[in-house]
Structure formats: C-alpha cells, structure tokens
Amino acid sequence: MTHPIGLLASSGDVAAGVGERIRDSRRARGMTQADLADAVGVSRSAVAQWETDRAGQVRGNLVRIAGALGVSVQFLLDGNVGRRDGEAPETATEMAMLRLYRACAEADRAFLLRTARRLARAAVEEGGGAAENLDT
Amino acid sequence: MTHPIGLLASSGDVAAGVGERIRDSRRARGMTQADLADAVGVSRSAVAQWETDRAGQVRGNLVRIAGALGVSVQFLLDGNVGRRDGEAPETATEMAMLRLYRACAEADRAFLLRTARRLARAAVEEGGGAAENLDT
DNA sequence: ACAAAAAGTTAGAGATTATAACGCGCGCGG
DNA sequence: CCGCGCGCGTTATAATCTCTAACTTTTTGT
Numbered sequence: 001m002t003h004p005i006g007l008l009a010s011s012g013d014v015a016a017g018v019g020e021r022i023r024d025s026r027r028a029r030g031m032t033q034a035d036l037a038d039a040v041g042v043s044r045s046a047v048a049q050w051e052t053d054r055a056g057q058v059r060g061n062l063v064r065i066a067g068a069l070g071v072s073v074q075f076l077l078d079g080n081v082g083r084r085d086g087e088a089p090e091t092a093t094e095m096a097m098l099r100l101y102r103a104c105a106e107a108d109r110a111f112l113l114r115t116a117r118r119l120a121r122a123a124v125e126e127g128g129g130a131a132e133n134l135d136t
Numbered sequence: 137m138t139h140p141i142g143l144l145a146s147s148g149d150v151a152a153g154v155g156e157r158i159r160d161s162r163r164a165r166g167m168t169q170a171d172l173a174d175a176v177g178v179s180r181s182a183v184a185q186w187e188t189d190r191a192g193q194v195r196g197n198l199v200r201i202a203g204a205l206g207v208s209v210q211f212l213l214d215g216n217v218g219r220r221d222g223e224a225p226e227t228a229t230e231m232a233m234l235r236l237y238r239a240c241a242e243a244d245r246a247f248l249l250r251t252a253r254r255l256a257r258a259a260v261e262e263g264g265g266a267a268e269n270l271d272t
Numbered sequence: 273a274c275a276a277a278a279a280g281t282t283a284g285a286g287a288t289t290a291t292a293a294c295g296c297g298c299g300c301g302g
Numbered sequence: 303c304c305g306c307g308c309g310c311g312t313t314a315t316a317a318t319c320t321c322t323a324a325c326t327t328t329t330t331g332t
Contacts, residue, residue, distance in 0.1 A: 032309065046290055048311055054289095063213055074210045077199055097249060101233045103256035112255065113233060116248055120166070120239035168278065179322050184280055190320095197320095 021076050023051040025069040039068035157212050159187040161205040164232035166239070175204035 026036050026047075033047040040047070040061055050065075066073045101112060162172050162183075169183040176183075176197055186201075202209045237248060 043291055072210060073213055074208060077209055097237050100252035100256040103259055105259040108255040112252055116236035119244040120236040182321055
C-alpha cells in the first residue's frame with residue numbers, strides 16, 4: 001500500500017537555502033531589507049528572519065517575494081536545479097485523441113474521461129502490476 | 137525591462153485556485169486523495185482541505201506536492217499563465233485524458249478514439265463551428 | 273438498491289510565523 | 303572621541319495557520 005515516492009524531490013530539506021537566495025536577489029536589486037519588507041507588506045524583521053532561515057517556510061508570501069524580486073518562485077525554492085518538463089503527446093494517435101477530446105462538448109468530455117478511466121483501470125488490474133503504469 | 141518573470145505575479149490573489157490545480161493534477165495521475173496523502177506524508181483530510189482551499193496556503197508541502205504530482209510549483213501557484221497554447225497541452229484534464237488513454241489496452245484505445253471521433257463530430261455540427269480537421 | 277470507496281466537513285491540539293523591541297557593527301561629521 | 307543614522311540579526315510574545323482524527327455526504331460498482 002505504501003508507495004515510496006520520494007524518488008524525485010525527497011532528500012533532506014526541500015527549502016534549504018531559500019533565505020540565501022532571497023538575500024542575494026534582494027541585494028542584486030539594490031534593495032534594503034526595509035525596501036523588500038515594504039514591497040511585500042510585512043515588517044522588516046520578517047525579512048531578516050527569512051534570510052536567516054529562521055522561518056522555515058515563507059508562507060504565501062513566497063509569491064509576493066518572488067514578484068518583488070523579479071524572480072520565479074521555482075528559483076527561490078529549488079534554485080532552478082531540478083528543472084523537469086511536463087510530458088507532451090508523443091505519437092500521432094495520441095495527438096488525435098487530444099484534438100478530438102478538445103472538440104467534444106463539455107458533457108461528452110466528462111463521459112470520455114470516465115470511460116477512459118474505467119478502461120485504464122481494467123487494463124492495469126489485468127496487467128497484474130500495481131498502479132505504476134500511471135506514473136510519470 | 138529587467139523583469140523576466142516579475143510581470144506574472146502582479147495582480148490580486150496570487151494563490152487563488154491552487155486547490156483546484158492540485159485536485160486536477162492528482163486526478164490526472166489517477167491518484168486518490170489517500171494516495172497523494174501517502175506520497176506527501178500527511179493525512180488524507182489534509183489533502184481534502186488543500187483541494188477545497190480550506191488551508192489557505194500549503195506551506196512547505198507545496199514542493200513535495202509538486203514532486204508527487206509531477207508538476208512544477210509554479211504551475212500550482214500561478215497556473216502556468218504564460219503557457220503556449222499550441223499543441224502541447226498541460227491543462228490537467230487534457231493530461232488526464234492522455235494518461236488514461238495511454239494506460240488503456242490496444243483495443244480499448246481504438247474504441248476510445250472511435251467514440252471521441254463520433255462525439256466530436258456531433259459537437260462540431262451542433263455548435264455550428266467550422267469543421268476542423270478531426271481526422272487522422 | 274446496497275455496500276464500499278472516495279471526497280467533504282468539523283472541532284481541537286499543535287506548531288509556526290509575524291510583530292515589536294533590543295543589541296551589534298559600521299561609516300561619517302563635528 | 304562621541305553621537306548619530308543606517309542596515310541587519312536576534313529574542314519573546316501573541317496571533318495565526320495547519321494537521322490530525324472522527325463523522326457525514328456523495329460517488330462508484332455489483
């Protein structure tokens with residue numbers, strides 16, 4: 001039942017080094033802590049705590065911080081290391097499936113999804129394996 | 137002009153709709169709330185609360201959630217505002233369709249295609265829209 | 273229709289964060 | 303030399319938010 005999913009982004013602290021990147025980005029823009037605090041809408045000491053990793057996570061302010069600093073949230077969190085692109089349709093029939101799906105009416109799309117889900121499930125169970133076929 | 141990304145996160149509530157995207161992405165992978173909860177390491181109800189926007193922000197789990205769902209944090213937060221709308225679909229339901237289609241057995245895939253084609257054709261005729269290329 | 277699984281909801285405990293206040297170090301002018 | 307402003311780090315406290323557990327409702331499958 002338990003799925004060891006930690007293969008992708010598991011090891012250690014996920015948000016390690018966030019403060020450092022915040023500080024670097026801030027200085028890069030020539031802002032003081034007070035400036036950033038003002039831009040984000042928090043107190044100056046809050047910024048100081050972010051940058052010293054005293055506040056493990058930065059709550060919802062992350063998005064505003066990224067906005068004020070002109071960087072992406074992804075960069076603040078990961079440092080832009082583990083860039084992983086989503087998957088795109090590969091074969092022609094898959095693209096066709098997609099096009100048809102888009103052309104359907106809302107209700108029909110729902111129907112298609114449910115049908116597909118049932119069929120897929122059946123296939124998975126038939127194949128004997130767990131749900132690994134639906135991964136990545 | 138030195139704002140590569142800063143322009144995106146400028147307006148209003150930044151984290152609106154996070155829950156919806158989490159739920160869509162989860163379903164796209166054919167996971168239950170319990171599965172995602174297991175993968176992230178929290179309780180099932182926590183996931184339910186994320187998806188219903190009851191827990192305003194998702195704290196540091198966002199990174200783990202994104203990892204378990206195979207999407208980027210940026211997508212969960214911003215919804216990938218600037219995505220290309222050409223052929224590559226990253227919307228959750230479309231990805232779901234694709235994923236399920238792939239998981240189906242050969243015969244079932246053919247069946248899905250036929251069904252989709254029929255429904256799509258009906259929709260086109262109904263909506264009076266220009267008949268696009270639904271072949272292939 | 274019925275049973276089971278999945279999802280939604282609530283109350284409460286626990287943990288985390290923002291704020292305010294204080295201290296430290298540095299540069300500058302009188 | 304001393305005081306002053308400035309930028310920054312740190313601590314204690316109050317407020318906030320999130321997670322867990324248990325229950326209810328909805329959906330799914332036979």
